[in-house]
Amino acid sequence: MKARHYLVLMLLWMVLIWSVSSLPSDNIPSSKIFGIDKLAHFGIYFIWGLISALHLRRINASSPLQIFIISIMLLLAACDEYHQLYIPGRQVSIFDLCANWLGLLSAHLIFKILSKIRKHDYGKRATN
Numbered sequence: 327m328k329a330r331h332y333l334v335l336m337l338l339w340m341v342l343i344w345s346v347s348s349l350p351s352d353n354i355p356s357s358k359i360f361g362i363d364k365l366a367h368f369g370i371y372f373i374w375g376l377i378s379a380l381h382l383r384r385i386n387a388s389s390p391l392q393i394f395i396i397s398i399m400l401l402l403a404a405c406d407e408y409h410q411l412y413i414p415g416r417q418v419s420i421f422d423l424c425a426n427w428l429g430l431l432s433a434h435l436i437f438k439i440l441s442k443i444r445k446h447d448y449g450k451r452a453t454n
Contacts, residue, residue, distance in 0.1 A: 327380075328384070329384040332377060332378075332380050336374065336377050339377055340374065340402065343370060343374065343406060344409075347406050347407075347409070347410055348409070349413070350413055351414070351416050352414075352415055363422070364421060364422065367422050367425035367426050367429065368425045368426075368432075369429065370429065371403060371425070371426040371428075371429030371433075372430070372432055372433045373429075373433070374429075374433075375399070375430040375434050375437075376433040378430075378434075379433055379434050379438075380437075382395060383441065392434075396430070396431075396434060400431075403426040403427060403430060404423060407423045407426065
């Protein structure tokens with residue numbers, strides 16, 4: 327996939343996140359299972375982090391650019407959580423924010439680790 331496709335996916339995913347978090351609580355199904363909402367926060371932001379990691383790899387982003395982009399994403403996640411203060415029936419939760427941040431950072435960390443392992447394995451194969 328081309329870099330611009332990943333960028334479009336990144337932007338669409340963020341729009342989806344903000345659209346869903348802008349819904350009043352009456353319009354969102356609730357679960358009686360403890361912690362399932364934190365898992366949902368983690369998963370949604372993990373996917374966004376994965377898409378952004380793929381984009382950053384595709385454009386061969388420098389480390390400072392990667393840190394900048396990830397910082398902007400963390401800030402956007404915080405803004406998303408904060409804006410729920412103004413949505414009827416919704417509330418701001420530091421635990422939701424932590425789940426968002428963990429999802430984003432985990433995706434980038436796992437992607438980085440798997441990329442290094444993959445690069446290391448290819449290096450071994452090339453020398454054999």
